[in-house]
Amino acid sequence: MTPKERAELYRRMLTIRRAEERLQKLFADGLVPGFLHLSIGQEAVPVGVSSALTEADTVSSNHRGHGHTLAKGVDLTGFFAEILGKATGLCRGRGGSMHVADLSKGMLGANGIVAAGLPITTGSALAHRMQGKGNIAVVYFGDGALAEGLVHECLNIAKLWSLPILFVCENNGWSEFSPTERQLATSLDRLGKAYGITYREVDGNVVEEVARAAGKLVAGMRKAPAPAILECRTTRVRGHFEGDRQDYRDSDEIAALDARDPIRLCAEALMAAGLDDAALAAIAAEVEAKIEAATEAALAAPLPEAGDILADVYTRAEV
Amino acid sequence: MAETRYIKAVNQALKDAMRDDPTVFLIGEDIGAAGGSFKATRDLLDLYGPERVYDAPIAEAAITGIAVGAALTGMKPVAEIMFMDFITLSMDMLVNQAAKARSMFGGQGSVPMVLRTPHGGGLNAGPQHSQCLEAWLAHVPGLKVVVPSNPADAYSLLRAAIDDPDPVIVVENKALYAMKGEMPDTPERIEIGKARIARPGRDATVVAYGAAVGMAEAAAEVMAAEGVEVEVIDLRSVQPWDEACVLESLSRTHNLVVVHEAVEAFGVGAEIAARMADIGFDELDGPIVRVGAPFAPSPFGKTLEEAYRPNADRIVAALRRTLA
Ligand SMILES: Cc1ncc(C[n+]2csc(CCOP(=O)(O)OP(=O)(O)O)c2C)c(N)n1
Ligand SMILES: [Mg+2]
Numbered sequence: 001m002t003p004k005e006r007a008e009l010y011r012r013m014l015t016i017r018r019a020e021e022r023l024q025k026l027f028a029d030g031l032v033p034g035f036l037h038l039s040i041g042q043e044a045v046p047v048g049v050s051s052a053l054t055e056a057d058t059v060s061s062n063h064r065g066h067g068h069t070l071a072k073g074v075d076l077t078g079f080f081a082e083i084l085g086k087a088t089g090l091c092r093g094r095g096g097s098m099h100v101a102d103l104s105k106g107m108l109g110a111n112g113i114v115a116a117g118l119p120i121t122t123g124s125a126l127a128h129r130m131q132g133k134g135n136i137a138v139v140y141f142g143d144g145a146l147a148e149g150l151v152h153e154c155l156n157i158a159k160l161w162s163l164p165i166l167f168v169c170e171n172n173g174w175s176e177f178s179p180t181e182r183q184l185a186t187s188l189d190r191l192g193k194a195y196g197i198t199y200r201e202v203d204g205n206v207v208e209e210v211a212r213a214a215g216k217l218v219a220g221m222r223k224a225p226a227p228a229i230l231e232c233r234t235t236r237v238r239g240h241f242e243g244d245r246q247d248y249r250d251s252d253e254i255a256a257l258d259a260r261d262p263i264r265l266c267a268e269a270l271m272a273a274g275l276d277d278a279a280l281a282a283i284a285a286e287v288e289a290k291i292e293a294a295t296e297a298a299l300a301a302p303l304p305e306a307g308d309i310l311a312d313v314y315t316r317a318e319v
Numbered sequence: 320m321a322e323t324r325y326i327k328a329v330n331q332a333l334k335d336a337m338r339d340d341p342t343v344f345l346i347g348e349d350i351g352a353a354g355g356s357f358k359a360t361r362d363l364l365d366l367y368g369p370e371r372v373y374d375a376p377i378a379e380a381a382i383t384g385i386a387v388g389a390a391l392t393g394m395k396p397v398a399e400i401m402f403m404d405f406i407t408l409s410m411d412m413l414v415n416q417a418a419k420a421r422s423m424f425g426g427q428g429s430v431p432m433v434l435r436t437p438h439g440g441g442l443n444a445g446p447q448h449s450q451c452l453e454a455w456l457a458h459v460p461g462l463k464v465v466v467p468s469n470p471a472d473a474y475s476l477l478r479a480a481i482d483d484p485d486p487v488i489v490v491e492n493k494a495l496y497a498m499k500g501e502m503p504d505t506p507e508r509i510e511i512g513k514a515r516i517a518r519p520g521r522d523a524t525v526v527a528y529g530a531a532v533g534m535a536e537a538a539a540e541v542m543a544a545e546g547v548e549v550e551v552i553d554l555r556s557v558q559p560w561d562e563a564c565v566l567e568s569l570s571r572t573h574n575l576v577v578v579h580e581a582v583e584a585f586g587v588g589a590e591i592a593a594r595m596a597d598i599g600f601d602e603l604d605g606p607i608v609r610v611g612a613p614f615a616p617s618p619f620g621k622t623l624e625e626a627y628r629p630n631a632d633r634i635v636a637a638l639r640r641t642l643a
Pocket of ligand 2: 174
């Protein structure tokens, strides 16, 4: 990876980080309606995976989906406006944080239902295989989702039908307020073995590792459609949702998070490769200016009109 | 005009839709080599190959979710769920995903999928293979639900469902699969949401759909012998349903009975009765009477199932009540 490519990954991760930090603040100020699940500490996963994707590839996501969405290249202002429930949002303010989608960018939606992205993405991969253009589908899900029955159904079908789908598990060790070891009697590598699906495990906080592993797996499935699993060991820094005080986590675990911060790790690697503080600061300044402009535009945007409720329930409403 | 059977009309609609649109594909359990549990997909694997006819493992939630994802990626999937009772396993994908995607994503796209599934009793298939659960689906904004009552409609409504840009559930009826009927040389193009007057009449209106249409027609025969002319409306679709057609009929007959094979309580009939009691209040000369299954699981044994399903006699009794 060239220093320039690495710096670009850094810029993308920092965009997600700063966007979520901004949302965190807006939430604290009471400006974000509904639930807000932040992916701070997990940015390397979608940025690394997306470096292997084109716009025509599809992804679907879960409740913790801001990083997945931004990494797929959606418009930053539309993203903020959606989470603030504005008429100018990507989904016209009807979805919010848990349902951001941008079909024009191959982003098939965050999802409020744990594991629901798996079958949808399996279907998208089937469509890609039928269309024969070499496009692939990616589904992001958490370790907690592994307890859902649909995981079995989808791994089974993806393998049986050789579907070009990358199952990306963000294993942060937590499923809401419960540690995953109390939720899952097996592990994803064993599930991969059971279904005969290629499995790779990476440090999900080292963006280059994620990018390298995803690049290899995706290149393979573009040539010959087949599923693969990428398990990313990562860290949930914030609570399950904003407002969660995390009383159930011990202080040692929380104290150790900083050393594994994906943005710090990437910055260190960039410095070791010769970038200086000024170069990093320039990236940060550019990112922050963009976030600020998007936030301002979203804050100024109008709220949806009540008359909009019935729009788009059906394509052809008139009967 | 040629005579066909309901199940053959379904098969023909699938065959023609696949011929006309290369993005249409089929997915379901045993629908390939076996041709489907009720033979709706007979010969289609041979005709179109395994790239368009997917014999799926027994995984209803995944089958339905795959249809959603493929539909969001430019295809037109037609999924088969072998018995309507099994849609319990598909519900998240239907209710939280297919139904909501268009609205929830701000109208960016739609989910042009079809899910075919048979409901209904009469085969002694028991409590888990006979249910009529269409009211659940009709209750969910974003889904459409059609229920053909005869072979020609089975063809035309399925074609309309496949052409529709939104998710449509096609509820077929197991007891009607063998039903014979005329198939026009140029099949009718049906607009989903438009009812059909199955039998005109001036004294009372019976609204029905699916297998209940035949029962209502039989009841109308009985009443005609007594000089009472009953109008029978075949709704064709229960979501959306043709409120204007029912209201117009009521404004001529002033008496209304609503019939379905599904459990009467909290059913489609309740919605129709409530709407007509509201917007048709001034037209009513008698109570709106519902005929449906009693509030119990559909029983297996012959005598019990016969007593459970609505029939012409019960519709006649309902007509006498509203006309009294
Ligand atoms: C079907 C379903 N069950 C439960 C929930 C509530 N819930 C939301 S997120 C979550 C935990 C998910 O854990 P994981 O998949 O590991 O994702 P993480 O939050 O760690 O990113 C739960 C139980 C839900 N949204 N959907
Ligand atoms: Mg987790």
